[in-house]
Amino acid sequence: MKITIAEVSQFVGQEVTIGAWLANKRSSGKIAFLQLRDGTGFIQGVVVKSEAGEELFKTAKALTQESSLYVTGIVQEDNRSPFGFELNVTGLEVIAEAVDYPITPKEHGTEFLMDHRHLWLRSRRQHAVMKIRNEIIRSTYEFFNERGFVKVDPPILTGSAPEGTSELFHTQYFDEDAYLSQSGQLYMEAAAMALGKVFSFGPTFRAEKSKTRRHLIEFWMIEPEMAFYNFEDNLKVQEEYVAHIVQSVLKNCRLELERLGRDTSKLEQIKAPFPRITYDEAIEFLHKKGFNDIQWGDDFGAPHETAIAESYDKPVFITHYPTSLKPFYMQPDLNREEVVLCADLIAPEGYGEIIGGSERIHDLDLLSERIKEHELDPEAYKWYLELRKYGSVPHSGFGLGLERTVAWISGVEHVRETIPFPRLLNRLYP
Incomplete structure (x- = not known):
């Protein structure tokens, strides 16, 4: 079922698909955290290597900032998140890979940001x-x-x-x-x-x-x-x-x-x-x-x-x-x-x-x-x-x-x- 991030509260425990962009990510050897956005909001997608498998985990780790993708996963409540929910990722489909996105998580000057x-x-x-x-x-x-x-x-x-x-x-x-x-x-x-x-x-x-x-x-x-x-x-x-x-x-x-x-x-x-x-x-x-x-x-x-x-x-x-x-x-x-x-x-x-x-x-x-x-x-x-x-x-x-x-x-x-x-x-x- 294809939904938006704003709608996830209605689908706790269910597997859904969200069209999103990758805002940021971090990963270790066993788990990847994907910061996803779709215009309606932001949600964290979690890819656990032992559950997702080698191929999916490899795809998640290779994702670049602002690449667009379809993310499939199970909606879970998460009290640590300001949003209150996260996505346990079970599938990823890259739509378009973004290369060298200019606005990185580091500090940028005002004029640079206004130019972009x-x-x-x-x-x-x-x-x-x-x-x-x-x-x-x-x-x-x-x-x-x-x-x-x-x-x-x-x-x-x-x-x-x-x-x-x-x-x-x-x-x-x-x-x-x-x-x-x-x-x-x-x-x-x-x-x-x-x-x-x-x-x-x-x-x-x-x-x-x-x-x-x-x-x-x-x-x-x-x-x-x-x-x-x-x-x-x-x-x-x-x-x-x-x-x-x-x-x-x-x-x-x-x-x-x-x-x-x-x-x-x-x-x-x-x-x-x-x-x-x-x-x-x-x-x-x-x-x-x-x-x-x-x-x-x-x-x-x-x-x-x-x-x-x-x-x-x-x-x-x-x-x-x-x-x-x-x-x-x-x-x-x-x-x-x-x-x-x-x-x-x-x-x-x-x-x-x-x-x-x-x-x-x-x-x-x-x-x-x-x-x-x-x-x-x-x-x-x-x-x-x-x-x-x-x-x-x-x-x-x-x-x-x-x-x-x-x-x-x-x-x-x-x-x-x-x-x-x-x-x-x-x-x-x-």
């Missing part, structure tokens, strides 16, 4: 990170589907930019200028006016020349938009959503978190509600911490966000930023018009901002005024203004950066490990 990203993905560590990424995606759909949201796909090629064009990739769209999307938000607002509660999940692009561990050129965003939701409603959805995906990873990816050495006790504390501080309070806090370089009206950098986050065990909302720091579409606080009804959600443990969100301006005259103030082309935003002209309602939304969220939950240091094929300032290969 197509192979590095096969490692236990990268496998664990990708499984956690997948669980975050799965639980994202679960969360929004259960709450009546409709999935909408905004365009990747756009004729305008929600936050200006200085950090966008320009291209020719036949005889017009176009840009790779930095956010689907404006289109999601249109979708919310048609469908009520919507969310998108897709690639976004920033031509930002940054080399920090938090930045990618191409990354994925989850962007919900909700009609008839005010600022407070919006924050509630955000904290419930983040708590949901963290608890889902804890429930379904325990083995992967252990493989990465993640301190799960920190994740177990991530439950709604989350603490909140205003921008004003954040500035005051930073001054007390000795950050005298930052003044009211300045944006926060990574050291500032980290200092604030270190005071909390959960993600923390920083709310009510100065209007001058934020995009044109954010609703001002009616009690204090120099700040807007927005919030950034800062992850614990130094991972920075994972969500940016706000209530959107729903007044036609105010939005028209803001577009002029930001020196944007009113003609390019004509359709966006019409959303306020024909049945405008208060509405809110946010965007969560998937890769930063994966980095935080999995505990890896750099976002380059959280996406299958990262696009960085100096990297377009492979």
Whole structure:
């Protein structure tokens, strides 16, 4: 019977066949241990010379790293293994022999591993990170589907930019200028006016020349938009959503978190509600911490966000930023018009901002005024203004950066490990 490694718990004591690759092996004169992987997981295959016979044992000892094979054996429980099972091998069929596989069990430099990203993905560590990424995606759909949201796909090629064009990739769209999307938000607002509660999940692009561990050129965003939701409603959805995906990873990816050495006790504390501080309070806090370089009206950098986050065990909302720091579409606080009804959600443990969100301006005259103030082309935003002209309602939304969220939950240091094929300032290969 042909099965996957993920299914072995259902076949204890039975002989099965698994299509796999040899991740590693070690052997003595009488026994060979084969570290096998098939994409669904890892399992150890044990070949005992006295039971398997001379020919099979010889085949096992000759196997090379990353050769593909069909492995037949009897599933046995093994309490010493993190996986809980092993395979007592009774047969081997080599499909394709791998020769001189470049990524050996020794240490390799980051650039070497990035040059071989197509192979590095096969490692236990990268496998664990990708499984956690997948669980975050799965639980994202679960969360929004259960709450009546409709999935909408905004365009990747756009004729305008929600936050200006200085950090966008320009291209020719036949005889017009176009840009790779930095956010689907404006289109999601249109979708919310048609469908009520919507969310998108897709690639976004920033031509930002940054080399920090938090930045990618191409990354994925989850962007919900909700009609008839005010600022407070919006924050509630955000904290419930983040708590949901963290608890889902804890429930379904325990083995992967252990493989990465993640301190799960920190994740177990991530439950709604989350603490909140205003921008004003954040500035005051930073001054007390000795950050005298930052003044009211300045944006926060990574050291500032980290200092604030270190005071909390959960993600923390920083709310009510100065209007001058934020995009044109954010609703001002009616009690204090120099700040807007927005919030950034800062992850614990130094991972920075994972969500940016706000209530959107729903007044036609105010939005028209803001577009002029930001020196944007009113003609390019004509359709966006019409959303306020024909049945405008208060509405809110946010965007969560998937890769930063994966980095935080999995505990890896750099976002380059959280996406299958990262696009960085100096990297377009492979």
